[in-house]
Amino acid sequence: MEQFLAFGIVGLSTAAIYAVIGSGLVLTYVTTGVFNFAHGAAGMLAAFAYWQLSAGWGWPVPVALAVVLLVLAPAFGLFVERVLLRPVQHLGEVERMVMMVALLSGLIAAARWIWNPNEARPLPVFFADRAPLRAGPVTITWHQALTMAVAVVAAVGLWALLNRTRTGAEMRATVDDRALAGLTGADPVRANRVAWILGTQLAAAGGILIAPAVALDARQLSLLIVSAYTAAIFGRLRSLPLTFLGAVVVGCLESYLTGYLPQNAYLPGLRLAAPALLLFAALLLFPHRRLRGRDRRLAPVPAPSARGALVFAASVAALGAVLATVLQGKDLITLGPLLPLGIVALSYVPLAGYAGQISLCQLSMAGIGAVVWAHLGAGGQPWALVVAVLVSALVGALVALPALRLSGVYLALGTAAFTVVLDRWIFTLPSFDVLGVRISMFDQGSLEVSGPSLLGLRLDGERELMVLSAVCLALVSLGVAVLRRGRFGRRLIALRDSEAAYATLGGNLLAARVAVFALAAGIAGFGGALYGMQLRTITAEQFSLVAGLPIFLIAVIGGLGYVGNGLFSGTAFVGPNILLGLASWTQNVVAVLPALAGMGLGHSPDGLVPRLRREWEPVARDRVVLPAVLCVLALAWLLRIADAVNGWLLLAGALAGALALRGWAAARRGAAAEPEIPVEWWGVRRPWRAEDGEVLARGIARG
Known part of the structure; x- marks a missing residue:
């Protein structure tokens, strides 16, 4: 007692x-x-x-x-x-x-x-020099x-x-x-x-x-x-x-x-995860009133054109091939995670951008995919990659089931609690058996991860994995674009606009939520498996809640409704790490950058990807400037292949040339720009465009 x-x-x-x-x-x-x-x-x-x-x-x-x-x-x-x-x-x-x-x-x-987190800083309790108070057996x-x-x-x-x-x-x-x-x-x-x-x-x-x-x-x-x-x-x-x-x-x-709590190898993490488990239970069991201040600002989600999606996918694959040929040594290792983490960030597009479901556990889903691949794909078997995607999708569906009645802040809290449970308990468990099947996580340490074998080739080097990740990001981006253009994509947009209206018109909320959570988790698990291949060795800390927050922030900053967000997020998150090779003190600067960018969200709430698209659209539509840009980039690539320039000179030269040509294209377009046509004359004074129908429908809905 x-x-x-x-x-x-x-x-x-x-x-x-x-x-x-x-x-x-x-x-x-x-x-x-x-x-x-x-x-x-x-x-x-x-x-x-x-x-x-x-x-x-x-x-x-x-x-x-x-x-x-x-x-x-x-x-x-x-x-x-x-x-x-x-x-x-x-x-x-x-x-x-x-x-x-x-x-x-x-x-x-x-x-x-x-x-410095490596230095101990003990802090004494208050009144440590005074004798404790006693009330019977209690001190x-x-x-x-x-x-x-x-x-x-x-x-x-x-x-x-x-x-x-x-x-x-x-x-x-x-x-x-x-x-x-x-x-x-x-x-x-x-x-x-x-x-x-x-x-x-x-x-x-x-x-x-x-x-x-x-x-x-x-x-x-x-x-x-x-x-x-x-x-x-x-x-x-x-x-x-x-x-x-x-x-x-x-x-x-x-x-x-x-x-x-009994002393065994499986329960110590339960004490650490208990508050998160209790939070998840409270979210599910307690009735919640309408969220205070819950106003919604719904940005349009344009449907990408088929031609644009194909060109973007080809550009991503070409970028991977260029990076694999021009990067060397530690730069290749540093930028290796760029494309796999781009796939993880792309999982936010169908989930949050299309369906409006907030999740803070996507990097944890990536961790599940990485763990499954590490255990089953040690020999490079391609089927293990499929299993990693399916297992991640299954876990995502399981998360969606109890989270059906949550939305907004409550859903964010629920997914954050799920991530903390994985961090503090599930990922720390030793191996155990379920119905005769051996289940292993991180084995209370780290896991070695190798690349796959495809068509008799072992893709285990940094360059091969860079090209593989680029092709995978291109294919997933193309798939997300096809999703947005299809019937299911339109259903997800309707779910985001109004869940009540979606259900009233015959939509199945449970099926839609489970499907989109499973899809997003599968994409994240796929990216996590590729991420583990690039890292070679993975630990549970690399897939924690704190590690996933910057990726979530950059994905939001990029624009959750745009297919190009995957490439943007991977580049914005991993790209600055190249500075670490110049000076070690830049590590702290790089760590703060995503947060600073997130705090500046109010200046560009629709995201940076649509802004970048608008700025570079004149280049893509100009039949003179676009070939010039491609020639400049190809020339810079050839000079790097011939070892005539180093990587930094290549980057500076290619960027300067592309920016100069972009300014030229903008000037040419400004000189030939047609006057703005009122909406009532669309299709009469200018050709009808594919996106005009959706723009008019949303304008009428808002009115």
Whole structure:
């Protein structure tokens, strides 16, 4: 009994921290309608800042706490509200969520840049020199007592603020109808500002309180927010008492699993994955009200032409052949994952771009494909690649089944929870048998991966794998284009536009969701198998939630509705790694770039791929400039093959020549540009185009 009470006290003290962090999360959501995925990362950054001031620079603890909680945390909250969120306030829920995911990824990368992750930074508990309090058989440290007191004060203060003050009324009214709240005399900007300041302060307090109990690690502290997510979902993102109840459930569950979980090789990861499992269960079991601030901004998804899709696929295959011939040594190894990760990013196009289903577990699906190929394709058997795709698709379908009733932020949370379960438990399991079949994951270490054998040839070198990946990306891109032009693609677009209307008109929501999740997971698993071939050795950490966030961000930045997004995402994600060969310090810069690009989403919410397409379209349509561009690129390639120029000179020369010719094409087109034709004269004053019908239909629907 004494041991049970001791674990209960530990669980309650941990629950108090989760309650403080979760209440801040609920506060910002109730007030602004933005689910702050970076809430835990803000607490992580505050814990590092507190360590730097108190332990690193020797400041007195009260002064360090005052600076972090009263200066740095409010300043950070104001920065998020003013610089990041206010410019995208008019955009949809997905765009604001992406901004928060970008902030989460960026804060983790920035913390690892500033504070070397290989150095230990112990943080002492508060009042460590005082004797613990005793209540019968129970011992309570002063740090635990302080934690519980902070949770109680936070709960009472937030309830009084939201329900007994004018500021609280303004904060709750702003998210329901920002314009109407302004007409009644409220100040929506001030309400949002107060919410972000208080929410960030609560995250900072929680991060500082929990840091002494865990390693001061950027990733680990940021992912502790999963437990606070669970507490907030218990409160259905609006009730502070239920949020505190959820925190107690999560904290005690973790504590009792630590004390009473049987000791064997299969269960240690269960304790780490328990909050994510509980989050997934809460999402499925608890009723959810309409998402606060759930406005939708639906961008058109143009259908690619057959000719354009074929030309693009041929260009991707040619690019792979060029890269395989001009790259050498470490550059070839560095850029090898470019095309396989492009396939993984392309899986977001049918799933999120066409069907509107948000998923944060695509890199985990890629990990499943890589594991299956590593175990079954060691001899290079091509059928093992098919099995890897099918197994990944099956797992994707299984994820879709329980996630049928989730959407928006809830679906993102559900897929993130699934990824955390894979990271912390499933991928760490040793081999086991199911119905006589031996199942293996990463064997608690790393896996060796080799290339396939096709037509009697062993494709195991970097150049062969580069060409194979290019051909595969070209074929998958062509398949996604055909999907968009076909009946199923149109059904997915209708599903994204309105699930209710889709079901009313006879569509099967379950079948459509399962099919698109399975398709996207199969594509990701295919890319993951090719990614493993390029890496040669794979570990579970390479397919974690944190590793997948930058790929998701770049895919969103590229434009989720465009087939060219796969090549763009792979290039944008892997391409900057070439800088690592010039200077090792650029590693941190490269890690921060996806997050910075994601934070700039408000300046180009439709994506960069359509912008690039518009900029280069004059070149593709000009019968004089296009051959000139091709000749310049071919000449640069031949010079590199002849070893007359190095790789950097080749890149600079080819880029400069292509940009100059693009400017020439734009000037030629501008001189011969026809005046804009009103929509009512399409087909009369100019020829009718294939995309005009869809443009008119969407215009009528919006009207």
